[in-house]
Amino acid sequence: MSAAGGDAYYDPYDFDIDTDPYPVWKRLRDETPLYYNEKYDFFALSRFADVERALVDWRAYISGKGTVLEIIRSGYEIPPGSIIFEDPPTHDIHRGLMSRVFTPKRVSALEPKMREFCADALDPLVGESGFDFIRHLGAQMPMRTIGMLLGIPESDQEAIRDHIDEGLKIKEGEMPQATGQQGGGDFVTKTIAAYVDWRADHPSDDLMTDLLNAEFEDHTGTLRRLTREEIVGYVNLLAAAGNETTTRLIGWTGKVLAENPDQRAELVNDRTLVPKAIEELLRYEAPSPVQARYVTADVEHYGTTVPQGSVMVLLNASGNRDERKFPDADRFDIHRSIDHHLAFGYGVHFCLGAALARLEGRIALDEVLNRFPEWDVDWDNAVQARTSTVRGWERLPVLVP
Template identity: 65%
Template sequence: MTAPEATGVYYDPYDPGINADPYPVFRRLRDESPLYYNEPHDFYAVARYEDVERGVTDHETCISGRGAILELIRAGIEIPPGVLLFEDPPVHTVHRGLMKRVFTPRRVAELEPGIRRFCARSLDPLAGAGRFDFVADLGAQMPMRVIGMLLGIPEQDQEAIRDQGDARLRTEAGRPMEYSDDFLDGEAFADYIDWRAEHPSDDIMTHLLQAEFEDETGTRRRLTREEILTYVTVIAGAGNETTTRLIGWAGKVLADHPGQRRQLAEDHTLIPNAIEELLRYEAPAPHVARYVARDVEVHGRVVPAGSVMMFLLGSANRDDRRYDDGDRFDVHRKVGSLLTFGRGIHFCLGAALARLEGRIALEEVLKRFPEWEVDLDGATLATTSTVRGWESLPVRVG
């Protein structure tokens, strides 16, 4: 391991040992090194809630236009238009406005019956088996079906599309992700886009094909084919990966807290708040990075323009300065304003959908399997530097 900075604390987002349980390191960063610098990977990081919240909302100092992932910013790749997470105003404002037309509260609420059907289809065949996998049997299935339905991807193709997206995020343990200029080219969706142009339906692809808008130059137009391909690629990836991790963490954390799990099984009205606490306690995306566009002072030190700043969302969500005993899981906690979905202009547009999927998944699991314990010998964490969660989480059920 490379030498830590003077405080003796060391944080490396690629270190499998740290990633297995980053929270002791996060606590030390908050207490001992509120502005941290990692020399080997050349990034700064803040870990306290107040600092993370301030940083992610200051989109003029810490910009998104060069990417929101450390490796991507360092790669210097030109980001194609349509990647909402990796855009700044005024382009971001225009593109986000288009997507807000799709992810309306009414549209999200209408998905509930379909989500329940997908859960039932995944879980009902497992009755009597004595075990199932929170990820393989549910977490990797239901979100894929939901986002496929929203996009308009034929059901028989949804699994292959999901696997392609997952493969882009996988890394070799302990190593950064590698990027190429075509990492968001969207060619996997090209045939679907072309078919939808001739066969419109009530889905996101059709909406994007037909939407008219005023772009950042004041020109009234429709999206180009390349922009649509990028949009769809981003939505498909974001809609699958993080919700899959949320469902996996629900299985693990509630196995670790069986008393609280039994309370949820007995009273489903507690589940929405339990999902909020799960999102706080185990954020599927534990950090987000930004390019520093101008010098900024943090805790008495200057972070120079041209640096990369990493905002440790997973640490901020457990900061005792914000949450009483932040490392304690409590389904009765008044969670309030967590940072899991970001803040400000880049607040996750799919947050309501992720919460809905998480709530329904937990309700449907608890209806059928109120008791479970994790088979730790068969459980594996995913190797990725962008999200944190389980590749497999087999459980034994009574």
């Protein structure tokens, strides 16, 4: 099934492919750079330059009908406040507002707390025969960090995270129903709405309070504050985006460094390499590997017209392994020079939490190396998470010598 020759087959809901999609994506890049899948009726771009260009071209490839294949196909009505599902000009207004309250200063001020969350998670495990990169660290530290930033009480953070986790799970071999439960559904929306109401009467120094107070000019030129529904949407999106992806990054850190013990030993001895290692991990195993878009006008790729109304799947994780951009792209190398990769997307929707995610990834790695310089993956008990949005581990137990 292809648009421009070749018989490579890519199925986003096939767990065997999802286990290691890179050989299939390499075939798409080499043989069918514009791919068409008849079964689920979508096109796909897989080369770095094509994915990057399409992510920038927000007029032809919009996010307003969703950015996940099954959501766009279902015609599900997107609730307001999800900037990831908005297009300019509304997107830019809402994003500007969010970046005003989500500042680099606020992010870097979190470092001591993040280290404390890591210590809480890891110290009790020192002296044990192993630990789980997801259960003990990946599912803990990002949740505590985003929960603190947003102002969600610790007692409710786990339930929110678990509902978000549950809502993302998919079944083998079928396109999931887009029910609105992706992102945690009614439970998470109701819980967050209750905090927003409570915060309105009890202001604090958290992001929720800032969002409640922020004034902005909307697309009609009216100076106003965000509606309750918009704030609930913002907080919901940040809770989901802030938890899931960073959890997966921490899982990949455990897996990939176990497979590259020499590079891990270098990191143990020279922590100045940690930021580069995290950048290479993001390139090598992008936690959010696929972004879908609705096509608003006929576009042409490799001599084939993609008709208006189609769904285009942008394989950013494939772009990150494109040999046309990164020499020896399938090799993990913490010394690699990376001008930019596509793990955080590109263009108007470039990840708003990138600085936070990078900091979390660096601190998590540093704190693990402080306590555990070596580990092996316990493959008998490792479990891959099955979702159509994030790719990574649900359980990644490791054994320490």
